[in-house]
Amino acid sequence: MDLTAQIIDAINGWLQGLAAQLLGPSLATAGQLIFSTPAFDGIPEIAAMWGVVRGIADALLVLALLAVGIAVMVSAGSDVRYSAKVLVPRVVLAAIWVNASLVLCGGLIRLNNAIVELLVGSSGAAAFADLTSITRTAGVAPPLVGALIGVAAAVLALLLVALYVGRDLVLVLAIVLAPLAVGSLALPASAELSRTWVRLFGAVLFVQVVQAVLVVVSLQVLKHLDWLGPFGSELTSGLVLVTVLYLLLHLPFMALRWALQHPAGWTAPIRTSVVAARRAMAA
Numbered sequence: 411m412d413l414t415a416q417i418i419d420a421i422n423g424w425l426q427g428l429a430a431q432l433l434g435p436s437l438a439t440a441g442q443l444i445f446s447t448p449a450f451d452g453i454p455e456i457a458a459m460w461g462v463v464r465g466i467a468d469a470l471l472v473l474a475l476l477a478v479g480i481a482v483m484v485s486a487g488s489d490v491r492y493s494a495k496v497l498v499p500r501v502v503l504a505a506i507w508v509n510a511s512l513v514l515c516g517g518l519i520r521l522n523n524a525i526v527e528l529l530v531g532s533s534g535a536a537a538f539a540d541l542t543s544i545t546r547t548a549g550v551a552p553p554l555v556g557a558l559i560g561v562a563a564a565v566l567a568l569l570l571v572a573l574y575v576g577r578d579l580v581l582v583l584a585i586v587l588a589p590l591a592v593g594s595l596a597l598p599a600s601a602e603l604s605r606t607w608v609r610l611f612g613a614v615l616f617v618q619v620v621q622a623v624l625v626v627v628s629l630q631v632l633k634h635l636d637w638l639g640p641f642g643s644e645l646t647s648g649l650v651l652v653t654v655l656y657l658l659l660h661l662p663f664m665a666l667r668w669a670l671q672h673p674a675g676w677t678a679p680i681r682t683s684v685v686a687a688r689r690a691m692a693a
Contacts, residue, residue, distance in 0.1 A: 436567035451516030467589035504596035511588035566655035613665035
């Protein structure tokens with residue numbers, strides 16, 4: 411055997427060993443993460459931080475009510491009284507949402523987990539394992555192509571794990587800041603901030619449902635590749651796995667962009683204030 415063939419065999423063996431060592435653990439970890447969201451509302455430390463933010467939000471709402479009351483007492487104008495009739499119900503509603511936000515977030519998390527379980531069964535990790543086992547059973551005929559696809563799948567799975575760690579941190583931050591976010595509903599000028607929080611929390615949380623549907627559909631595709639022939643089926647099964655992992659990795663970013671696609675609504679009051687200040691300084 412010449413030196414070139416030995417080098418090629420060594421590279422193939424190294425890549426295949428790397429793929430074998432990375433693929434199994436990374437796929438198993440990813441399968442455990444993408445089908446379940448922890449019950450963050452039941453973690454004492456998170457509940458304690460939420461309680462601190464809730465206290466701040468309640469204090470701000472009390473100050474808002476006092477400001478409205480003082481404005482009504484010192485002015486007899488009909489405009490002020492009309493504004494009070496509009497603002498007081500908003501403040502009361504915001505206070506209800508502020509104090510119930512932790513329970514609401516916990517209920518939404520349980521709803522998300524229930525929908526995902528309905529789609530993929532009681533063990534989401536098992537469904538993900540089915541997806542990967544079909545691919546590994548089929549194999550890929552060319553050793554180098556198989557090794558490259560395995561390494562690519564392992565890298566994507568590791569990135570997916572890192573992404574889901576970041577997603578969970580975003581959810582924790584959203585839960586902790588929920589009182590301030592939903593409390594902004596008290597004022598019409600800041601209500602868009604509350605709506606942005608709702609879109610952000612809903613998109614980041616329920617993207618798991620879309621990912622579960624993708625995995626279920628992919629399982630059906632992998633089970634019906636006979637029409638491609640034996641070699642085409644083997645090669646395509648690996649490519650399907652890589653494509654699915656890429657889409658699973660990309661979907662949360664798409665959800666995040668959708669949630670933040672209307673940032674101008676809550677920045678409009680800031681721009682208006684800046685313009686008014688510049689005019690006052692110019693005058």
